[in-house]
Amino acid sequence: MASIHIAVLVGSLRRDSLNRQLASALAKLAPPELSFGQVEIGELPLYNQDDDASPAEPVQRFKAQISAAQGLLFVTPEYNRSIPGVLKNALDHGSRPYGQSVWAGKPAGVLGASVGVIGTALAQQHLRNILAYLDVPTLGQPEAFIHAGKGFFDADGGINEGSSAFVQTWVDRYVAFVKARV
16 A cells, blocks of 8 residues: 655644654554654744745745645644644645645644643644634544643553553544545
């Protein structure tokens, strides 16, 4: 089977963020016909419509990486009951100039981890609203609002035994969702 490339967008810039760890752990749970590549969003300049005609090199690279992907995976923390500004900035860059969005039609999964008990529920809802406008079909169920308390990740960077079945179910549904749309 041909490889399906998934562009992974982590909404946190922190090198050791829970969500970066979660993105890496999810990739390990997927079948080999899917390849996952985390896309750098921290070096994107703040979106400015004046730059649409001559985008900076990091913007060009970012848009090329999203364009080359067959699917998307958003793994984001929740900042102040919404998505982090760096993720919104990336979404804006990818959707502009008007009529030249790199997002449209690419199937996506949305989830996130937090030490808080409601996980990233509100950030995910806000992100889903944005993605709906950008014509990005998203996996609706199961939702995954992950409470990543101490011990959620095992020593090898995987998901602990108590949570692995739930996360694997999410990954399996995401893979089926993507495969049905590519």
